[in-house]
Amino acid sequence: MNPVIKIILQRLALGLLTLFIVSIVIFAAVNMLPGDFAEAILGQGATPEAVAAIRRDLGLDQDPVTRYLQWLAGALQGDLGNSFAQANFASFVGDDSGVRTTVAQQIAPRFANTMFLAGVTAAIAVPFAVTLGVLAALYRNSVFDKVANISTLTSISSPEFFLAYVLILFLAVLNPLLPSLSNIYADMGFGERLQKTLLPALTLTLVVTAHMMRMTRAAIINLLASPYIEMARLKGIKPMRVIVHHALPNALAPIINVIALNLAYLITGVVVVEVVFVYPGIGQLFVDSVKIRDIPVVQACCLIFAAAYILLNLTADILSILSNPRLRHPK
Amino acid sequence: MSDFLVEMRDVRIEGRSDETWMPIINGVDLTLKKGEVLGLIGESGAGKSTLGLAAMGFCRDGVRISGGSVTFDGIDLLSASAEQKRQLLGKRIAYVAQSAAASFNPAHKLIDQHTEAPVQHGVSGKSESAADGIELYRKLRLPNPDEIGFRYPHQVSGGQLQRAMTAMAMACRPDLIIFDEPTTALDVTTQIEVLASIRQIVEEFDTAAIYITHDLAVVAQMADRIKVLLKGDEVEEADTRTMLSTPTQEYTKSLWAVRAFERPDKPPVATDATPVISVQGVTAAYGTVDVLHDVSFDIHAGRTVAVVGESGSGKSTTARCITGLLPPRIGTIELDGEPLPLDYRKRSKEQLRQVQMIYQMADTALNPRKTIGEIIGRPVEFYMGLRGSAKRKRVAELMDQIELPADQYIDRLPSELSGGQKQRIGIARALAAEPKFIICDEVTSALDQLVAEGILKLLARLQDELGLSYMFITHDLATVRAIADEVVVMKDGLVVEQGPKRDMFKPPHHAYTDLLLSSVPEMDPDWLTNLLKERGVDNIGDAAVDKMS
Numbered sequence: 001m002n003p004v005i006k007i008i009l010q011r012l013a014l015g016l017l018t019l020f021i022v023s024i025v026i027f028a029a030v031n032m033l034p035g036d037f038a039e040a041i042l043g044q045g046a047t048p049e050a051v052a053a054i055r056r057d058l059g060l061d062q063d064p065v066t067r068y069l070q071w072l073a074g075a076l077q078g079d080l081g082n083s084f085a086q087a088n089f090a091s092f093v094g095d096d097s098g099v100r101t102t103v104a105q106q107i108a109p110r111f112a113n114t115m116f117l118a119g120v121t122a123a124i125a126v127p128f129a130v131t132l133g134v135l136a137a138l139y140r141n142s143v144f145d146k147v148a149n150i151s152t153l154t155s156i157s158s159p160e161f162f163l164a165y166v167l168i169l170f171l172a173v174l175n176p177l178l179p180s181l182s183n184i185y186a187d188m189g190f191g192e193r194l195q196k197t198l199l200p201a202l203t204l205t206l207v208v209t210a211h212m213m214r215m216t217r218a219a220i221i222n223l224l225a226s227p228y229i230e231m232a233r234l235k236g237i238k239p240m241r242v243i244v245h246h247a248l249p250n251a252l253a254p255i256i257n258v259i260a261l262n263l264a265y266l267i268t269g270v271v272v273v274e275v276v277f278v279y280p281g282i283g284q285l286f287v288d289s290v291k292i293r294d295i296p297v298v299q300a301c302c303l304i305f306a307a308a309y310i311l312l313n314l315t316a317d318i319l320s321i322l323s324n325p326r327l328r329h330p331k
Numbered sequence: 332m333s334d335f336l337v338e339m340r341d342v343r344i345e346g347r348s349d350e351t352w353m354p355i356i357n358g359v360d361l362t363l364k365k366g367e368v369l370g371l372i373g374e375s376g377a378g379k380s381t382l383g384l385a386a387m388g389f390c391r392d393g394v395r396i397s398g399g400s401v402t403f404d405g406i407d408l409l410s411a412s413a414e415q416k417r418q419l420l421g422k423r424i425a426y427v428a429q430s431a432a433a434s435f436n437p438a439h440k441l442i443d444q445h446t447e448a449p450v451q452h453g454v455s456g457k458s459e460s461a462a463d464g465i466e467l468y469r470k471l472r473l474p475n476p477d478e479i480g481f482r483y484p485h486q487v488s489g490g491q492l493q494r495a496m497t498a499m500a501m502a503c504r505p506d507l508i509i510f511d512e513p514t515t516a517l518d519v520t521t522q523i524e525v526l527a528s529i530r531q532i533v534e535e536f537d538t539a540a541i542y543i544t545h546d547l548a549v550v551a552q553m554a555d556r557i558k559v560l561l562k563g564d565e566v567e568e569a570d571t572r573t574m575l576s577t578p579t580q581e582y583t584k585s586l587w588a589v590r591a592f593e594r595p596d597k598p599p600v601a602t603d604a605t606p607v608i609s610v611q612g613v614t615a616a617y618g619t620v621d622v623l624h625d626v627s628f629d630i631h632a633g634r635t636v637a638v639v640g641e642s643g644s645g646k647s648t649t650a651r652c653i654t655g656l657l658p659p660r661i662g663t664i665e666l667d668g669e670p671l672p673l674d675y676r677k678r679s680k681e682q683l684r685q686v687q688m689i690y691q692m693a694d695t696a697l698n699p700r701k702t703i704g705e706i707i708g709r710p711v712e713f714y715m716g717l718r719g720s721a722k723r724k725r726v727a728e729l730m731d732q733i734e735l736p737a738d739q740y741i742d743r744l745p746s747e748l749s750g751g752q753k754q755r756i757g758i759a760r761a762l763a764a765e766p767k768f769i770i771c772d773e774v775t776s777a778l779d780q781l782v783a784e785g786i787l788k789l790l791a792r793l794q795d796e797l798g799l800s801y802m803f804i805t806h807d808l809a810t811v812r813a814i815a816d817e818v819v820v821m822k823d824g825l826v827v828e829q830g831p832k833r834d835m836f837k838p839p840h841h842a843y844t845d846l847l848l849s850s851v852p853e854m855d856p857d858w859l860t861n862l863l864k865e866r867g868v869d870n871i872g873d874a875a876v877d878k879m880s
Contacts, residue, residue, distance in 0.1 A: 234426040235425075236448065237417075249436075
């Protein structure tokens with residue numbers, strides 16, 4: 001078999017195994033949260049009978065292993081269960097005809113919004129960071145290099161909400177160029193949606209640029225002492241071409257990995273920015289669901305986050321393997 | 332306007348070490364006419380590469396030209412702007428590096444790297460220059476010249492890469508090429524092909540060249556004139572024939588004399604003696620592929636068996652089988668007539684103690700964070716159980732044996748030692764176990780000739796004093812001549828010939844041994860010319876090896 005395909009299949013299998021283990025960890029962790037949905041929703045004045053009835057209704061009275069297996073079986077068939085919070089508790093008074101909202105229905109639009117924000121951010125941040133890294137490597141130890149390093153470090157070291165407010169101040173309040181609220185709707189046109197997403201995307205760009213830019217710079221500079229870079233210089237190749245054509249293709253593996261980590265962060269870790277801009281992403285949904293112990297939603301969110309991490313790292317692995325000509329073109 | 336293509340006057344070059352600038356070249360003159368080949372020779376650290384690069388107006392990071400003048404075809408390279416120099420490099424001045432495998436970019440195909448300089452300098456178009464590249468590959472007798480350029484560097488062998496790099500240097504038909512040790516990393520049969528190719532193409536296009544090497548016999552074939560450097564100073568310069576026949580300086584004479592070291596023959600071993608190490612019918616595999624086939628030889632007490640062959644012939648694999656790192660698939664290894672467990676993990680401490688190794692790269696074989704005393708002390712403690720003052724005393728004795736004063740060196744780190752000194756530490760570490768048998772794996776191939784000779788003499792003396800047996804892995808026949816009692820010639824995992832040294836260097840040989848012997852350059856400037864005449868240009872080196880198998 002082609003070695004690349006073999007490696008990819010191995011990594012895929014490993015990814016699935018990881019996801020399975022993570023699902024156990026998620027389920028166990030969520031079950032360890034103090035209190036449950038019934039207590040959370042009924043409040044302090046709940047009678048034990050009412051709590052027990054809701055538990056029975058939601059299946060919370062079964063033992064954890066059974067519930068895990070049911071959940072896993074459902075998840076494997078694409079059924080992530082029903083949201084507790086959106087359930088119609090008419091069933092509680094004997095009428096079981098109430099329509100229940102599935103977790104999938106609840107998460108889907110939020111997840112789409114999160115992916116949109118992550119996509120817009122990536123489209124700005126990745127080219128920006130890589131270009132900045134290449135230029136910093138080309139003009140290493142110059143004023144430009146130092147300014148780029150210090151400003152990206154400053155932005156990554158500042159709290160996200162602070163960066164968000166600074167951007168709001170300059171781009172929404174002092175110069176009303178962009179809306180400071182990112183309340184987007186399902187039937188919004190692409191242009192308007194993009195405009196509303198721009199401020200959170202710029203904030204996140206400031207957060208993720210530093211890693212990618214510094215890794216690009218370091219990976220390239222690391223190669224500049226190689227004999228083939230010296231050879232390119234001795235062939236009279238222009239410095240910019242030496243970096244972009246000779247160093248960058250060999251420096252891709254570490255750069256791709258850092259990009260993947262940052263993209264995963266954009267999907268899973270942006271709740272603060274969502275709150276500041278009132279952006280209806282999955283992060284807010286996740287935090288709200290934890291608050292009211294809406295376990296199916298929490299578990300589904302966790303699973304999506306884990307899958308995003310695994311998938312992006314897997315993609316990064318495969319791309320860095322493909323960036324190695326020794327593996328692409330075996331002897 | 333002078334009639335020199337390159338004119339360097341009183342060139343001074345410095346390199347930064349820590350915060351100070353240390354001199355590398357102390358005022359050397361170098362001139363080169365159009366179409367002339369100058370050989371630049373010296374040991375490592377003599378500054379040959381630095382001087383060669385300075386002729387291109389180029390300095391590596393941490394190196395600067397601090398004085399003198401460098402002129403190329405009337406252009407002052409020291410006052411030229413970076414952009415002016417860039418216009419010359421690749422177009423009118425080209426460079427061929429020591430390791431083509433490292434100097435070709437692994438991410439691009441050979442032909443794309445070949446056409447880069449002509450296209451970027453606007454000399455010719457891509458397709459035109461690719462066609463010319465294929466023509467050059469054909470001239471340099473690369474196999475499949477029409478297709479080889481479309482491969483990536485890792486898909487092409489070292490000798491072929493070196494020729495492809497020579498072709499690449501020729502891409503813009505430069506006036507000057509700097510060859511920086513282009514054959515040092517190659518086997519003799521590959522080297523001879525590359526040498527023939529380089530010489531042919533330099534003559535055909537009347538290109539001037541500076542040929543940098545530490546190998547006198549090689550430079551004798553390539554250069555019209557030879558300049559000898561020692562620690563940044565010029566020792567002497569003369570045309571090749573004069574230099575070879577009548578060197579005037581003591582240092583040059585000592586370089587010439589190195590090859591004279593040869594141990595006298597020892598009396599034959601008694602027929603009933605038990606060998607110290609006996610390799611019997613060993614077949615070994617990496618994965619499912621057999622790489623050694625039925626290898627057998629004996630090594631007797633106080634004797635040296637040289638195992639000779641090219642890279643990939645199975646020399647080091649044989650060593651791995653003897654040490655138990657690679658248990659053979661079939662066959663046995665005996666120590667003093669007793670079979671050794673094949674896997675080193677099953678051997679007793681006593682059995683492990685008797686078989687020691689000295690490695691090719693002393694740099695990587697010594698732990699850089701341990702002092703010399705700790706490095707040598709470790710086997711003293713592990714095998715001999717000595718501690719405290721007894722251990723210190725033993726370490727001092729061992730350092731005395733390798734001729735390094737203990738009081739000066741015992742607390743130093745490997746990085747504070749020269750290459751030859753590090754290799755001596757490697758020897759002391761092997762001796763610390765008080766073994767009967769030591770495997771020396773290419774122990775001198777990374778060293779300069781004078782230093783290598785010192786190591787060989789030390790090993791010979793230790794053998795006489797301690798009655799050691801050596802298995803000496805090498806691809807260098809001069810080393811074999813110097814130290815071996817018996818020779819085992821290997822090719823493709825098979826022993827093709829074995830016997831006492833004096834028989835090996837006398838005809839008739841096995842055809843492969845003959846090829847190996849005749850491919851070693853001699854100090855005769857006509858050697859390559861005569862060999863090419865005798866054998867024909869397509870019947871040397873790897874081509875001849877391929878015909879044999």
